[in-house]
Amino acid sequence: MSEKAPLLELKKVSKSFISGGKPLTILNELDLTIYIGETVAITGPSGSGKSTLLGLLAGLDTLSAGEIFLEGTPIHNWNEDQRAAWRRTQVGFVFQDFRLVPSFTAIENISLPLEILGTDAQEAEQKAKDFLDKLGLSERGHHYPHQLSGGEQQRVAIGRAYAHQPKLIFADEPTGNLDPKTSEQVLKSLMTMNENTHTTLALVTHDMELAETMERHVSLKNGRIEQRKS
Ligand code: ADP
Ligand code: MG
Numbered sequence: 001m002s003e004k005a006p007l008l009e010l011k012k013v014s015k016s017f018i019s020g021g022k023p024l025t026i027l028n029e030l031d032l033t034i035y036i037g038e039t040v041a042i043t044g045p046s047g048s049g050k051s052t053l054l055g056l057l058a059g060l061d062t063l064s065a066g067e068i069f070l071e072g073t074p075i076h077n078w079n080e081d082q083r084a085a086w087r088r089t090q091v092g093f094v095f096q097d098f099r100l101v102p103s104f105t106a107i108e109n110i111s112l113p114l115e116i117l118g119t120d121a122q123e124a125e126q127k128a129k130d131f132l133d134k135l136g137l138s139e140r141g142h143h144y145p146h147q148l149s150g151g152e153q154q155r156v157a158i159g160r161a162y163a164h165q166p167k168l169i170f171a172d173e174p175t176g177n178l179d180p181k182t183s184e185q186v187l188k189s190l191m192t193m194n195e196n197t198h199t200t201l202a203l204v205t206h207d208m209e210l211a212e213t214m215e216r217h218v219s220l221k222n223g224r225i226e227q228r229k230s
Helices: 050-057 080-090 106-116 121-134 150-163 180-197 208-212
Strands: 006-019 022-035 039-043 065-070 091-095 168-172 200-204 216-221 224-229
Touching: 006 050, 022 050, 022 065, 022 200, 022 216, 022 224, 039 050, 039 208, 050 168, 050 200, 080 091, 091 150, 106 121, 106 150, 121 150, 150 168, 150 180
Parallel strands: 039 200, 039 216, 091 168, 168 200
Antiparallel strands: 006 022, 006 065, 216 224
């Protein structure tokens, strides 16, 4: 890799679940560094632990063993409040199934999280409109998720993920529910947004072609990371 500085470092990270009364180790002494400003794809077969890994990186879940450092500071001992604060302020998520709030319009789906973070209501609404504009959705601001196509919903979700200017975006199979043509458009929106905001992006996919478009590609195998391209 380049001279980029580490944003998140996982050192000998393990994660086990209890399954049928027995521990099942999904991640096994895994090492991974995500560098500031890079785009990295994480691939691996279904069930290999990709979503589990993102959950640990994002502070949604806790490790069974090992260490995580955020810009050099250990964070594996953070409590739920500390992890929640980091997620809310520094992290943006894009999920396979969009996860927009059904009773909120496109504008509200982007502006209400900003308001929760303390942005004044009018400013938050303006910001939401600006993001929808950038995503080519200015005509869709007052539509509810059920009135939007899958690709449009995912672009709103991308606006929501970036609107609070997070340090890091986690995208878990962001095009997994979309047809190839729509996937291409959504990916283009995601990458344009990412370039314009200089955000670090960790994207999980089982699409090898998509993975190769990221600056770096690692894959999960037997609970560990293999470098594919750097
Ligand atoms: P991927 O995203 O690569 O498809 P996941 O990270 O979702 O894989 O899951 C990896 C494995 O961990 C699967 O076998 C899954 O059943 C198991 N798993 C994930 N979360 C839990 C959980 N909360 N409890 C028990 N097993 C889990
Ligand atoms: Mg998954």
